[in-house]
Amino acid sequence: KAGVTQTPRYLIKTRGQQVTLSCSPISGHRSVSWYQQTPGQGLQFLFEYFSETQRNKGNFPGRFSGRQFSNSRSEMNVSTLELGDSALYLCASSLDPGKTQYFGPGTRLLVL
Amino acid sequence: AQTVTQSQPEMSVQEAETVTLSCTYDTSESDYYLFWYKQPPSRQMILVIRQEAYKQQNATENRFSVNFQKAAKSFSLKISDSQLGDAAMYFCAYRTTSGTYKYIFGTGTRLKVLA
Numbered sequence: 670k671a672g673v674t675q676t677p678r679y680l681i682k683t684r685g686q687q688v689t690l691s692c693s694p695i696s697g698h699r700s701v702s703w704y705q706q707t708p709g710q711g712l713q714f715l716f717e718y719f720s721e722t723q724r725n726k727g728n729f730p731g732r733f734s735g736r737q738f739s740n741s742r743s744e745m746n747v748s749t750l751e752l753g754d755s756a757l758y759l760c761a762s763s764l765d766p767g768k769t770q771y772f773g774p775g776t777r778l779l780v781l
Numbered sequence: 782a783q784t785v786t787q788s789q790p791e792m793s794v795q796e797a798e799t800v801t802l803s804c805t806y807d808t809s810e811s812d813y814y815l816f817w818y819k820q821p822p823s824r825q826m827i828l829v830i831r832q833e834a835y836k837q838q839n840a841t842e843n844r845f846s847v848n849f850q851k852a853a854k855s856f857s858l859k860i861s862d863s864q865l866g867d868a869a870m871y872f873c874a875y876r877t878t879s880g881t882y883k884y885i886f887g888t889g890t891r892l893k894v895l896a
Binding site for chain 2: 702704711712714717724725757759761766767769770771772773774775777
């Protein structure tokens with residue numbers, strides 16, 4: 670079974686721009702979670718989607734948003750990028766909420 | 782609120798030796814899950830081992846085992862016969878069994894394996 674895939678793997682943007690990241694979960698997995706990983710803050714939970722609905726949301730500003738499609742694929746969007754948004758964005762999928770999460774390789778975002 | 786603490790930012794171990802990574806957590810819940818994830822330099826986070834709090838028996842996966850002390854809220858990872866491929870960041874994580882099912886991660890321990 671293919672693992673979690675994330676695209677793109679690397680991205681360079683400038684302040685003020687917006688960005689969309691994509692995540693395809695493991696086949697059959699219906700829950701997708703997003704995390705931001707930075708050296709200073711570690712892994713921080715952004716949000717979780719299940720059945721096209723946001724189940725949970727972390728403590729991030731409204732510039733961070735996401736959605737899930739009927740095939741369980743998920744996208745996250747960051748608008749009005751700031752330098753501090755530079756991070757590795759990890760997506761994780763699980764069969765259902767509450768099941769073990771499996772992570773993708775991440776998207777490395779650099780904001781200049 | 783639940784918290785997860787990994788007090789060792791970095792550890793080193795000689796190849797073929799044994800190393801133990803520490804993790805403590807704080808929660809008022811009686812049932813939950815604990816995990817160890819490994820993140821090698823390639824950045825793909827990999828599940829190493831998981832423990833269900835209601836099970837007293839410590840989980841084991843090949844060379845990886847945990848020492849789960851529920852009363853002390855401690856969840857350490859022991860790696861036996863360390864290999865060069867074990868070099869990575871190791872994250873301890875906590876997850877509730879109901880409600881939000883949110884994962885809470887520790888700050889990680891970087892493990893170096895010396896040849």
